Amino acid sequence: MPHVITQACCGDASCVYACPVNCIHPTPDEPDFGIAEMLYIDPSTCVDCGACVSACPVGAIVPGHRLPETAARFADVNAGHYGEPATDEARFPVRAEWRLPMAPITKPARLGGAAPGELRVAIVGSGPSAMYAADELLKHREVKVSVFERLSQPFGLARFGVAPDHESTRSVANLFDEIARHPNITIALNTEIGRDITLDELRRTHHAVLWAGGAPTDRPLAxxxxxxxxxxxxxxxxxxxxxxxxxxxxxxxxxxxxxxxxxxxxxxxxxxxxxxxxxxxxxxxxxxxxxxxxxxxxxxxxxxxxxxxxxxxxxxxxxxxxxxxxxxxxxxxxxxxxxxxxxxxxxxxxxxxxxxxxxxxxxxxxxxxxxxxxxxxxxxxxxxxxxxxxxxxxxxxxxxxxxxxxxxxxxxxxxYRGRAVPGLPFDEAKGTVAHVEGRIVEAGEPIAGLYVTGWIKRGPSGFIGTNKTDSGETVKHLLADAEAGVLPHPGSAAVPV
Ligand SMILES: Cc1cc2nc3c(=O)[nH]c(=O)nc-3n(C[C@H](O)[C@H](O)[C@H](O)COP(=O)(O)OP(=O)(O)OC[C@H]3O[C@@H](n4cnc5c(N)ncnc54)[C@H](O)[C@@H]3O)c2cc1C
Ligand code: SF4
Ligand code: SF4
Missing domain, CATH: 3.50.50.60 (FAD/NAD(P)-binding domain)
Structure with missing residues (x-):
């Protein structure tokens, strides 16, 4: 019986890249990805290899024959996404441009161009968007990541938002713990940027600062x-x-x-x-x-x-x-x-x-x-x-x-609505830091070395995993700017924590 994606899916698309037959959709390259409520396995193309199960950080994928009764409806939900087509081609229109590199092996990458020998990146916040950004950055051996978190425990709403009875979803913290164990990352807890350390201090000591502070205020009911x-x-x-x-x-x-x-x-x-x-x-x-x-x-x-x-x-x-x-x-x-x-x-x-x-x-x-x-x-x-x-x-x-x-x-x-961050340009209409694809902008022009990701970048929408693609976009631009030599040159002093 084909595998089935169930309730805990938080849309990080890890399974998409693990699947050898491209039967999990929408992929991040497909138009529905940003609005889909979960991802779906096409039961008629799944070959039951199980590769997606180990790729999923929240245990959301179950072989069909082991679906518990409480999740039985998800077999129909997955199949229903693909409909009852007249022909195979209509049912699953695989297009050449949708074919992804299957199960890519990530080799440690090297920065080229005018990138500095050591690229110091500060990340403000330690929620999902911060941790996914760190994960992406740490694929490059020249990058050193310093994460600053105002609370005494990391991982933002993955810890303090997700309901306690949603234990599978909360297990995404295990993935973030693993990222936090990388030798090139440090996490300073109980450290609020703007109170304990200023944004300017961070900018003086890092090539780039990535703001991932979330969208902390409720929309008022008037x-x-x-x-x-x-x-x-x-x-x-x-x-x-x-x-x-x-x-x-x-x-x-x-x-x-x-x-x-x-x-x-x-x-x-x-x-x-x-x-x-x-x-x-x-x-x-x-x-x-x-x-x-x-x-x-x-x-x-x-x-x-x-x-x-x-x-x-x-x-x-x-x-x-x-x-x-x-x-x-x-x-x-x-x-x-x-x-x-x-x-x-x-x-x-x-x-x-x-x-x-x-x-x-x-x-x-x-x-x-x-x-x-x-x-x-x-x-x-x-x-x-x-x-x-x-x-x-x-x-x-x-x-x-x-x-x-x-x-x-x-x-x-x-x-929810994002709160303006002192020292960063704010887009009042959207309730987000003003940016273009993650580069923070003032009057339409990027501010060198300043980036944003997560809820405070795109607004309070999407799931935990949505932050992975979002942070991927921001990090791509940050690394491109490093290689283009347009990042500021910070002093060498470490920031006091
Ligand atoms: C109540 C609730 C339940 C949810 N449940 C689910 C769910 O079950 N499944 C799911 O997929 N998604 C869920 N979500 C959505 C998911 O939590 C968000 O997509 C995700 O947490 C957004 O990540 P983020 O990193 O942008 O922000 P956050 O998770 O808010 O992280 C921001 C972090 O930045 C820190 N910070 C802020 N300002 C500063 C500063 N100045 N200095 C230092 N640190 C700072 C904060 O303390 C926080 O830790 C839920 C959201 C909410 C609100
Ligand atoms: S079991 Fe294998 S073929 Fe089926 S969805 Fe998962 S990775 Fe793809
Ligand atoms: S959480 Fe990620 S890996 Fe797991 S089913 Fe959803 S998209 Fe796939």
């Missing part, structure tokens, strides 16, 4: 009542249950029977799942122990995840919905909210599969255990309450029918 007690961002809750030091005092009030989450991306689902999970199961994960103790005493029976638009526009991904539907969580959708939304009338196979699964969930008995209700088509008007939140007033989108969902806890999960 409705009355968001300042009431009992309203907070889903991010602060994620930080709290993952032990992020910035959110140690963000404990949500769990002494209420119902919580409302406004927004329905994957982060909203993460929080809803953790709030309704059996604490005994969470106890086997890396969840913060203080958060676990609070969850053991929680009164929450229902988490309503509310989206402004209909189910065909759901922001959560299909793999996450499958994980919710077939995993230990209890989930329910009111069938009346799906009336008129026909999966067969939807062209996009991923969206059609999501809607179809939502219909299936809506036919289940309404759970009696703590559960998640996915709700669609309600626009929030205001958080109601007197000093403390007691509910959220919504209007049915596109109508004037108002209703209130009673809730003692309201979480906003409407996305």
């Amino acid at each position: 409705i009355p009542g968001v300042d009431l007690e009992g309203v907070q961002s889903a991010t602060s809750v994620v930080g709290w249950y993952n032990g992020h030091p910035d959110f140690a005092y963000s404990a949500p009030d769990l002494g209420t029977e119902r919580a409302v989450v406004i927004g329905n991306g994957n982060v909203a689902l993460d929080v809803a799942r953790i709030f309704t999970a059996d604490p005994e199961r969470l106890a086997t994960t890396s969840i913060d122990q203080t958060a676990l103790a609070a969850l053991r005493g929680s009164s929450i029976r229902e988490v309503v995840v509310v989206a402004r638009r209909g189910p065909e526009h759901a922001a959560f991904t299909l793999p996450e919905l499958i994980g919710l539907a077939d995993g230990p969580a209890h989930v329910w959708v009111d069938p009346s909210e799906l009336v008129g939304v026909d999966p067969d009338a939807i062209d996009d196979p991923t969206v059609a599969a999501k809607v179809s699964l939502l219909h299936e969930i809506s036919q289940r008995e309404k759970p009696t255990e703590p559960f998640i209700r996915l709700s669609f088509g309600y626009t929030p008007l205001e958080v109601v309450g007197d000093g403390r939140a007691t509910g959220v007033k919504f209007v049915k989108t596109g109508t004037d029918q108002e209703s209130v969902i009673d809730a003692g806890l309201v979480l906003t999960a409407v996305g």
